[in-house]
Every structure is written in C-alpha cells, then in structure tokens.
Amino acid sequence: MKEIKKISALFFISLLFLLISCEEGSNEIDGKKPADVKSIVITMIAKSSANPVFESAKIGAIKTAESLSEKYSKLHVSIDWQTPDNESASEQAEIIRNAVQNGSSAIIVSCSDIDTLTQAINYAVDNGIAVMTFDSDAPDSKRFAFYGPDDLEMGKKLMNELGQLINGRGKIAILGGNKMANNLQERVKGIITAAADYPDIEIVGTYYHPETEADAIAVMSEVMKLNPDLKGWVMVGSWAFFGEKLNDVIEPGKIKIVAVDALPVQLKYIEKNYVQVLLGQPTFTWGEISVEIVIDKIYFNKKVEEIIRLKIIPVTIENIGGWSRQLKAWGYKDVPEKYLGM
C-alpha cells in the first residue's frame, strides 16, 4: 500500500503538470491560430428553408466545418448558409452570383431546376469557385462532384421491397409525383426495370400528380376505386403521408405500401401499419460528406470521385426506434418522443 501511495503521488503530480501544459497548449489553440491559417468559406444552398431535411443538412455542414477547423490548426472552415425560404431556382442562381462576388471559397448546392442552375454553376466555376451539388444534381454543369442517391437503384429497391411484401404476386400501382422531375423519373424507371423479375406482378399504371398531400390522396382513391384488387403501392415520394388524409382512404395493412423518405411526420404510418417500408435518406450527411469532399478538393488537393452515392436506409417497424434516435441526432426537432425509447 505504501508503495502505491508513493506512486499515486507521483502520478497525480505528473497529471497536474500535464493538465497545466495542456491548458497552456489549448490557450494557444483557441486564441492564436498560426499566421498562415487558410480561411475557407463554403456557401451552402439548399432548396428550401421550410423543408426540415435541409435543416439537418445544415447541422451536418456546420458540425463538420467546426470539427475540421479544430483538427487542422492551419485551416478554418465556415459555412455561409444561404437557402431560399421556399423553392426558387432563380433565387438560388442569384445567391450563387452573390457568393462569387463576395469571395466565397466554394459552393455546395441542391438544384431546384437544372437549366437555371447549370448556367449559374458554370458562371461560378468560370470565376474560379469550386462547386459541387448534393441531393439534386445539374449533371451537365461544370460542378466537380455530386453527392446524392442513385435514383435508378432506389427505384429497384422499392420494387424489390414491395415484391417481397406481396409474395411476388398481384396488381400494383406507382405514385410518380411530378412528371418533370428527373430524379423521380429515374426512380420510376428503376421500379419498372426491377418489376421485370416478378412475372406475376402487374403494374396497373404510373400516376403523376402535383406534389401535395391532397393531390396524392385523390389519385390514390381514384386508382383504388378502379382496381379494387390492388395489392400494393410503390411511391417515389412521401406526399401521401404529409397529413392525416391517408387514414380516410386506406385500411392499415390491406394494401402494402413502400415509399421514399422517412421523416418524423411519416413514422406514425409505419407504427400503424399503413406503410411497411420507407427508404430513408441520411440527410445529415448531405452537409457532412459534402463539406468533407469540398475540403479534400480545394484544401488537400485530393482527387475526388465525380459521383458519390448516398446510402439509403430502409425503415420498418423493426428499426423505427433506431431511426427515430438517428433523426434526432441529425438535428430533427419533431421526432415523436414515444419512438425514441423503442
């Protein structure tokens, strides 16, 4: 015991010295960055501030910027979050032009409209600003990278999930949203491609509609009236789950549904068995991974892939608890408390 007391004393004295020197070191880190520190300002432009998925992307970007600044003493990364209140491609283009004028180091954008944004992105790149896209791409622009889902693969995954749920047999319908949206079209294409592997499944049609809850529900009601033996729905978006109207038109579990996106508001439909599988997107990583890619490109001069695929997470009643906690960790504020402990 005596020996251990002596060694303990030595240990705590050493620890004290260590703490003092760490404290001095941390003062140096906090207060005085080296003179040759490189300051990088990334302008991040999402589609709409009203959409909570982008709030999560914002948190991911800011946390990553802070973490990189902390890790590398000669680097300071900050995020200039510039997102229109509501979707507006022209407003996004204007923000890009302003970012160029204001000397932004890089731009990360989710494109509301391909044509409008392609021009704006090319203008920024021609002025020496690195631009990458996330979530929604402008593939013919001069952007150096895109981070987002593979919509064709997502469509195939949707079909395969539904195929399993209805044991590869019966009539199904596709809810297609906006016919002009390229990403949704790709998903529909993926569904139809994968359906070829299910000879006993018949697709009664692909139904497009304005992207609101009411329009989605109206289309669904019409289709189900015409096809009373319908076994399942594949939805390339989650418009039908934005409110409470689905309760009036469908009996839980009778028709199987798989859909894209798994936001907090949609989780109750999984719990009540209206929908069996939602394909969730890790929206936090839109900010996290995009910022890392930009820093790799413009600070470390690393070669980066042009297309970086976002990994989709299937959400079912089995992982509703885990997914809810993950959403909360990503910054979503409206996650129902009851799911967090599941």
Added chain:
Amino acid sequence: MSSKEIHKTAPSDKISFGQKFSYGLGSIVNNLLGGAIGYMSIVLNVGLGINPALVGTLQAIPRLTDAMTDPIMGYISDNTRSKYGRRRPYIFIGAIFVGLTFALMWQLPGGYSEMFYFWFFLIGSIIFYLFYTIFATPWVALGYELTSDYHERTRLMGVMNFMGQFAWITLPWFYAFMENDRFFSDSVQGARTLAIIIGVFVAVVGIMPAIFCRERFVSKESEVKVKIKFFEGLKKNIVEFSKGLMITIKRVEFLKLCAGTFFVFNAIMLVGAFSSYLTIFYVCGGDNDMGAKYMGLFGTVTTFSTLAAIAGVTWISSRIGKRKTFIIATSIMLFGSILKWFCYDPMATWKVILPAPFIAIGMGALFTLMGSMVADVCDLDELETGERREGMFGAIYWWMVKLGMALAFGISGFLLNATGFVVDFGGAQTSSTFFWMRVVDVGIPAAGCLIAIFSVASFKITEEKSYEIRSELDKRRSKTISTEKVS
C-alpha cells in the same frame, strides 16, 4: 480469515521500493510495446494507403511467430547460467534492441509501392517481436521470483500493474499526436517521430529492471560447466524443452489461473467493439460526437477506477487472501457487466458511465492477483520437480493471453455480423440487432466472470499452503550448494 493469523512479511523477504519501482518501469515498457503497434497501425492505411486487409495480415503474422518464440525464450531464460543471472542480461539487451527496432520499423520512406511497405513492415515487425520476447519473457519471470513471500508478491504485482496503467493512458493519444499538423506535415512523419521517441524511452527505461532489480537465483562461480557437442546439446535441449512444456501445461493449479484470466480478459476484449457501437449507435442514436464524448468519459472513469482498484485489491488480499479477493473482485465485475443491460438507455444517456467502475475493479484485480498466484504455482512446481521455471510459466501464461486476444478480435467481427449489424445503417439498426448486441455485450463478460470464479474457486494454494511450500523449499535449499539466495 478472522480466526486465522495473517502472515507478516519477513524483512528479508521485502522488496525495496526502488526495486519495485524499477520492476514497474518494465511494466510501462511492456504495455507500451504491446499496444503501440495496434494504435499506430492506422497510419499504414490512412497515411500510406495500404489495404486494410493487408494491415490486418501485418498485425497477425508477427503475432504468430511471437506466440511460438515465447515458450522457447522462457526455456532459454530458465536454463541460462551466468553471473548476472538468468533474466537481467536478456532484459538489458532486449530493451535496447527492441527500442531500436521499433524506432527503425516506422521509418517508412515515401513514394514506394503498397507491397514494398508490406514487406518492409512485416520483416520489421517479426524482428521487433523477437526482441520484444527477449525483453518481456525474462522480465515477467523476474517478477515471479523477486520475492518468495506470499503477500509481498501481491504488493509487487500491484505496483507493476499500477504503473503499467500509465501506458494504457498514453496509448489513445498516439493518433492525435501523429496527426497534429503543428508538428508534422502528415501522419506518416508523425509516426516516424513518435516511433523514435518510444524507441528511446523503451531503451532507456526498459533497462532499469535489469540494472536495479536483484535476482534471487544466480549460478555460483564454482558451478561446474559441462561441455557437450552442439547437436547433442540441441537434442538434449529440445527434449528438455518439450518435457518442461508438458509439465507446465499439465499443472492443474496453473491451468485454473489460465482459465480465470482467459475467460475474464478475453470476454472483455471480445465485446470491446460491441460496447463502443452500442454507446454510439444505440444510446446516442448515431451521434458520433456525443458517443465519442461518453466513450472518452467511460475510459477516464475506468482508468481512475482501475488505479484505485489495484491499490484496494493489493490491500484486501493481504487480509483475506488472493483467491477470495479474486472471487469478490470478479463478482463485482459480474455485477458491472449485468448492470450494463440496464444502463444502455437512450432516454438517459449518462447511465452508460455507471458500470465502468465495477468492471474496472475486476480488471484491476485480474493482473495484480494472477501474477502473484502464478508465482505461488512456481513454488509448488519447484517443490514437485526441483526446478524453477518462472520463464516457462510466464511465457505460457502470456501466450495464452495473446492467443485469446487474437481469437477475441477474430470472433468479434463474426459475432457483430451475426447480430445483423449493418454499419451503413448507423443508429437505424433494427430492434432485434440492438437486442442481440446487448445480449453479447452483457452475456459474454458475465459468463466469462462466472467461469473464472468457478475455475479459481478451487485453487489450492492458500496463504497457509504457500507458507508450507516456502518452508519446505527453504529447507531443501539449505541442503544444496548449487543455488543461493541473493537479496
């Protein structure tokens, strides 16, 4: 022990603080060398772009050669006769060369192919582990024979284990040091510098036990050396080695200690990844920052609890004996393991820290008491065979620990897959996946503790028995002239 008298250590059996401290310095070096490659190997992948599978191979192959050389070194050390002793010459030379090899093996030049780095590091690692064995095996054996007193052994092992913890405190900081862009242009340069610092530290501090510790069994000047032919000697040594190995692994009391260590230590090693994943993905919902904070806090609480536990266990064992102390400490660890089930609570994340001190008590007790108990077995072995074979016992004991660790790391990945864990899903794993992860994380250490308690409960060398053996050996030694006690 209330009705029994507790033996007091005779002044002649006491080891001075200086010797204990010197021996403890060897523990820092031993743990540092044991952990450093693992903590620094990330540079091979991140800094030099070596495929992770090759990095895994680079870590596995040298350990296999290491496992084979340990018992051989134990035999060589046990059978060495020199005026400097059986252990100290190897510790001295081993420390210098292992430090030098460690510093050199990380001086990886830039701009070469992946296979160049693979072979460079593989050859370096094999040489490193060879010198590591030359240092560590005699050093472990030295600890078993520094004193013949039942309680003083535990005090020595307490000091050794206590000091050895400092290496475990330092190791997690290695990556941050190598990655620090204030000092280094990249992590590879950081690794080169860190390796030199460690190498110098190992060479300087590692020789301390050789300089300041005194061996009890050294050959006399008058000892007759019989010259025999090389091949004849080789044949004799192989036969003797095999015989010694068989006697060691057949000694039941020793096997009980091996089982106790194997199941407790490797159960904790096996579920290490599970605990981290559950903290980040289940308790913290996939929030890496929060998860890292809790894991850091868990580590800090564990470190301080382990230090306190080593001190406490050393004191308690001198009152109630080693076996009872081990059973109590392992029972507390069993409680801590079961407590984890209730403390993985996403609604009260702070609870995740609570089991740490209970688990630390078991871990702190393990290597303090086991080292001391192996030394007791060495006495029993001498009584029955007439030979002192601390080197062989120490080598087999640590060989078993290393083998278990390799198995644990190997099985861990398969078990994680078996639970249904998908890394891409982050915190969104299914309820059944989290359930089975928790079952493994709680169940395996709990089962390990129970098996260890069961194994050690029948360990026969009690305090009384140990002093009886000691008395017999002293009588026998007084009749012989081949060895003498050097204080």
